[in-house]
Amino acid sequence: MSDFLLEAVHITKKFGDFAANDDVTLRLRPGEIHALLGENGAGKSTLVKMMYGALQPTEGELHWRGKPVRIANPAAARSLGIGMVFQHFSLFEALSVTENIALALPGKAGMQELSARIAAVSREYGLPLEPGALVADLSVGQRQRIEIVRCLLQEPALLIMDEPTAVLTPQEADQLFVTLRRLASEGCAILYISHRLEEVKTLCHEATILRRGKVVATVDPRRETAASLARHMVGVDVAVVSTRAGAVAGEPILTLDHVSLPADGPFGTALRDVSLRIGAGEIVAIAGVAGNGQSELFDAVSGERVDGLTGSITLAGQVCAGRGIKARRALGAAFVPEERLGHGAVPDFPLSQNVILTRFAVDDGMVRRGLVNLGLAGDVAGRVAGAFDVRTSSNDPEARSLSGGNLQKFVIGRELDRKPRLLVVNQPTWGVDAGAAAVIRQALIDLAEGGSAVLVISQDLDEIFAIADRIAVISRGELSEAKPTATLDREAIGLLMAGAHETASHDKAAS
Amino acid sequence: MRLVLERRAERSKLMTWLSPLLAVGLTLVTGAVIFSLMGLDPARALYVYFLEPVLWWWSLEELVVKAAPLVLIGVGLAVCFRANVWNIGAEGQLTMGALFGSALPILWHEFQSFPVMVLMLALGALGGALYAAIPAFLRTRFGTNEILTSLMLVYVAQLIADWFIRGPWRDPAGFNFPKSVQFEGWQLLPTLGDGRIHLGAGLALVAVAVLYVVMSRTLKGFEVRVVGTAPRAGTFAGFSSKRMVWFCLLLSGGLAGLAGICEVAGPSGHLQPAISPGYGFTAIIVAFLGRLNPVGVLVAGVMLGISYLGGEAAQIDLGISDKTAQVFQGILLFFILACDTLILYRIRLLRPHTA
Structure with missing residues (x-):
């Protein structure tokens, strides 16, 4: 009998020619809080989706309590004892807490009885919930508790959490950690996906780090620093590519001055006091983990959203904060969105x-x-x-x-x-094969050589180092100062990306 | 073994046009089953229903009279639905158009020279557009669902019309019947020869031609299609989705209002409580059966016109309720929406495989 609860053994998952997971092996023990780390697009979601039965591996197999198992669908996963809390909740706002949970449970339970169980479980695990409350009236943190309680009611042996703290206040997050530690002490394994490295260091017993679909390291996060974890995530084996020599910025093409913009929907991030200047002939890249305000920044620059925007935007010498995307195109700007x-x-x-x-x-x-x-x-x-x-x-x-x-x-x-005189592109090579990516990056460089300004928003640090003249990092809607690429290294950027905004300056001074 | 729907790489052009034919076929089969369940000879019933209306000159003429408002409203709705704006209240806009347009001949009966007709038509379109402006305003200002508001406003419009016809606008010499004075001179639409086909049919043809060009060749038509299929891309292009809601509702409301005044100033010649036999609702089916394409709407309008005539004929010949026409229309819409799945999906038979 194996002492592992769930093992993913040499798992490969291909979408067409693209391998989202490439020979991934991950082992989970009962009672362990195991972090799954990696940049966006590293293959974390793909891996947990296979564990939860939402996707099937192309090669390799899953073992549950030592025996090979095929998890055909999420219902099968749940019956094994695997629960998952998604980053985006699937709750009906017009229904009560109890009704929402009843919908997700197999079989028919009496509402009264279920309410009592919900109250009991939520009290026991320090997740206060009012069973009769309408979901529409609850905060994001409370909604997440519903999802967790929903999993707990099925007494899971493994709980998968996809960036649970991304939507929580620090206080709510602390409360969640208490619950998770309690669960682990009772023998429940927890697979914890997060971008917040400090959090992983304090909470998790082990961490598996993915990069480009492959496992690059399995470490004990308690013995690592946030910087060393970041280095694993973004990769040190790839040499820093030097950028085009002697790119000297010409007259300013795009200037953002103290620009703020409210969040784009409940899962968005508001843009806060962003300032940036891009000159003719230079490529400025914005690094950052997804969901830190990149789409809001794109909307603000493109003019797709002008309502609620404060601050000033100047494009080719013309003030255009209140003007829409058509007017900005007419001024010589061009835009390529992420989707x-x-x-x-x-x-x-x-x-x-x-x-x-x-x-x-x-x-x-x-x-x-x-x-x-x-x-x-x-x-x-x-x-x-x-x-x-x-x-x-x-x-x-x-x-x-x-x-x-x-x-x-x-x-x-x-x-x-x-x-165009200015090209703004969000995630230029996301989900694109290597050949096309090379063509696209070369085209961006050629455009800048021709005297245009290029703003690249990307989560791919390799790409950023390959093409950018200056790099800024966006984190929680705030943009760091754009610094010349040569003065930055991956570690400094990784830390800024992971949200260590304040400590970044100390860290860089030390290195 | 089980059937699965598999997504196609591209929309199937063939199925786009085959789907409505398939739907018509399935409707006929279902109709035959219903007729035989009612104890009627299905062959004879289908003949009376769908064939007889097109076999005689007088009934063909009647068909044009019935199809004209369906097409006029249907082309407007086709544009609306293309843009993902769901105006379900054309019946109410039709009623308001009829009321607005009738105001002139009722309040100023002596005004019977040519300009009165032009003014009546313009007022009719204005009435319908203004009434459609209510759901447009609610949607753009408060985010209210226009499906609900436009639908509920139908009943409001009908009650308002009823009050006018039974109250201040009742013909004083009309023996207390709930109807207005009879329109005269240019207050009535010109007809083709001495028959029943009136100017409304011509207006419907013009609307089809104009909207065909608009939708296929102009930037406005392009905008409608972009906003409808990919709203986010519409914003990216720089199109305003709010302005689109206004454009669609005003256009379709105006055309429905025009159809309303044409009904009153055409076939009836006076205002009465039953202005239309549900043209505004049937036009929804016309728009979908016509693939939301103006020329398709023209064909579909004629087909749905047949179902009205068939309903009347079946009432006389077969002694069944003319409400069966609505049953057929409902079944048809149901099958169109179902068959449209095949445009983007293909059906595949999956054999169970052993893993």
């Missing part, structure tokens, strides 16, 4: 019509007297596809039929084809 399908491109439209999407207001002859020039749009689509090697199955295919890398080349190519 390709549905944001950067309309999935149902052929590429030619997707050209019109961002260029109807800036291209001569694209729209004449209200009529769209479909022929011209088709010419542009063909030109973009040719210049950026966009491989398509038919002449003018729908955007949704292109692979991620090809569509990204198209979406970036569509903007570069305009020769």
Whole structure:
């Protein structure tokens, strides 16, 4: 009999040619709080989804209490004793706490009895909850407690938590840690995903670190420093790529002065007092862990959201904080959002019509007297596809039929084809294969060489070090000062990314 | 073995047009089953219902009269639905259009020269548009769901109309019947020859032609399609979703109001409590059956027109309620929505495999 509760043995998960998990092995003991660390896109979610039965591994197998097991779906996972608390809750706001939990439990339980059990469990584990309360009236922290109690009612042997503290106040987080330690002392294993390294150091017994789908280290976080954990996450084995020599910033193209913007929905992060200046001919990169205000920053710069924005934005010498995205494009700016399908491109439209999407207001002859020039749009689509090697199955295919890398080349190519003075791109190579990524990075460098300003928002530090002249880090909606790439190393950036904003200066002085 | 729906890489162009035909076929089969359950000969019933209306000149003429408002409202709704704006209250906008347009001939009966017709049509469109502006305002200002508000406003409009027709606008010489004075001269729409086909049919054709060009060739049409299928991409392009809500509701409300005044100034010639046999609701089916495409709506309007005529014919010949027409319309909508799944998905048979 193995003394491991759950083992993932040589697990590989492929999406097409892309290996999200590559030969991953992870072992969990009963009573252990095990951290799963890694940058965004490192494959953490993919791995836990397989453990929870939401995905099936391409190769390798899972062992439960020493025996090979196939977890066909989340219900099967729950019946084994695996519970999961997702980062985004699935609760009905119009229903009460008890009703929400009843919906997720198998079989039919009496509401009275269930309420009593909820009250008992929540009291026992220090997760105060009022069973009759309406979810709509509860705070985010209280909603998370519902999800946890929901798992606890099924007496799990393993609890998976996906960034549980991302939505909590420090006090709520402390309370959660008490609960988790209590659970672990009772023999429940906890797999804990987090970006907050300090938290992992104090809470977890072991940490598995993923990078690009592979396990790069399994360490005891109590014996590591936040800096050393960060180094594992972002990688030290990859040499720091020196950037283009002698990039001297010309006249300022984009200036943000004390810009603030409210959060984009309940899981967003408000932008707080952000200042940034980008000159002609330079690439400035913004590093940071997802959900720290990147999409808000993109919205603020692009002009997709102007309501609620404070501070000033100057583009090519023109004040434009209150002007929308069309006006900013007319000033020579171009934008590429993170989400390709549905944001950067309309999935149902052929590429030619997707050209019109961002260029109807800036291209001569694209729209004449209200009529769209479909022929011209088709010419542009063909030109973009040719210049950026966009491989398509038919002449003018729908955007949704292109692979991620090809569509990204198209979406970036569509903007570069305009020769913009400023290009703002969020996650230029996210989910893109290595070949396409190289093409895209080269195109960004070429654009800057040609005298344009480029702002890259990315979570990929390798990419940032490869192309950026200056780097700033965004954390909890605040932006650090952009410093020349040569003066920074991964450790300093990793710490800033992990939220150690205040300690960063000491740390860098020490190194 | 089980059936699974598998997502297609691209929308199937074939299924886009095959789906409504499939839906019509399934509706006929279901209809036949219902008729035989009612103890009727299904073949004869289907003949009376769907074929007889197109076999005689007079009934073809009647078909155009019925199809005209369906098409006029349907093209407006098609634009709306394309943009993901759900105006379900065209029936109410139709009623308001009829009321606004009727104000002139009722309050100023001597005004019977040509301009009165133009003014009546303009007032009709204005009435419908203004009434549709209420859900537009509520949606853009408070985020209210326009499906609910536009639908509930239908009943408000009908009660307002009822009050006018039974109250201040009742014909004093009308033996207390709830109807207005009879319209005269240019207060009535010109007809084709001496028949029943009136100017409304021409307006419907114009609306189809104009909206076809708008939707397929203009930036406005492009905007409608972008906002409808990918709202986030619409914001990215710089299109305002609020302005789109206003545009769609005012357009479809205006066309519904126009259909309303055309009904009053055309076939009836006076205002009465039953202004339309539910054209505003049936037009929803017309829009979907016509693939939210103006030319498709034209074809679909004619098909749904047949179901109205068939309902009347079935009442006379088969002695069943003309409400069966609504049953058929409901079944048809149900099947269209179901068959539309096949545009983006294909059905696959999965055999159980041993792992």
